[in-house]
């Protein structure tokens with residue numbers, strides 16, 4: 001059981017789903033249907049295996065407990081006289097608090113995850129959020145002042161504008177080691 005604010009995520013619940021692909025073999029479908037969600041978490045690098053998404057299993061539990069899940073948020077930017085709208089999805093909002101589900105929270109990945117949650121908090125105008133690490137049950141609570149969230153939102157909007165409008169400067173940090181474009185982007189010195 002993972003407790004996030006006053007909600008509970010139960011990884012011992014069976015997956016309870018399968019896809020048409022799994023039904024090519026009844027035993028395969030049976031195994032998946034009865035497998036605890038924690039097995040999916042343990043055995044996959046991504047939160048997807050055999051067509052069943054651990055992520056959505058967890059979100060449906062939060063939904064049953066009154067959270068809004070997959071909450072859409074929009075950001076509008078303008079460049080070169082054109083209006084651009086980018087749409088994102090927040091995993092869940094529970095009692096006005098952002099909840100993001102991750103397979104594993106680590107010190108190395110923390111800067112990216114915390115940035116993401118703060119960006120959602122800024123867009124939704126809430127001051128508290130949490131990152132749930134499914135593999136070990138850790139919950140990282142994230143809080144930010146109005147001033148910090150204002151700065152996060154400005155940076156987010158500016159980075160979208162730069163990315164979309166041909167002014168994509170590098171923002172180098174510890175996250176670069178997880179970036180799939182790192183060899184193209186960074187020269188050996190920087191790495």
Ligand code: SF4
Pocket residue numbers: 170171172173175176177179180181182185186
């Ligand atoms: S490697 Fe380059 S593109 Fe990737 S995050 Fe770092 S600076 Fe940005």
